[in-house]
Amino acid sequence: MPPIMDKGEQLYRIDLKGLQPGKHRMEFPIETSFFAEFGENPILAADLKADVELEKTGLCMRLGLKIEGDVTVACDRCLSDLQLPVEVDETIAVTFSGASRVRDEEEERPDGDIIELERNETELDLSQVFYDYVCLSLPIQKVHEDGECDPDMMERMKEILK
Ligand SMILES: [Zn+2]
Incomplete structure (x- = not known):
């Protein structure tokens, strides 16, 4: 018996058995609640759209992944909200274990x-x-532009660090 999933989780699962060969386009919303499910992570809020193109050819698949929108994280310097644009554009090969070894020799x-x-x-x-892919797309240094940090928060931080 498969575990019972709520709608939210099921939305992102693709049934590979029923997938016909050829190209399939899908769109998914990725919102704040999506990241909340992953437990502790840097993303406080999100308003993203994923555009997926899955191409099935024989045993393998090619996943074209585009994600656009923005996320809110805490600024590393002042800790107040910082909005960052997200732009992911990747092509990912999907293979099955076992199948890949044969492929290596041939292609x-x-x-x-x-x-x-x-x-x-x-x-x-x-x-x-x-x-x-969203987490990987974020810069390592998440800070406001110079001078755009929250001045109240900066004051308070200075007090704490004294
Ligand atoms: Zn800041």
């Missing part, structure tokens, strides 16, 4: 990222993919 490995699923996997859960 060159595709450039870019690869997701390898278990051979008997029947679902592709895009939520982890979305989460990883």
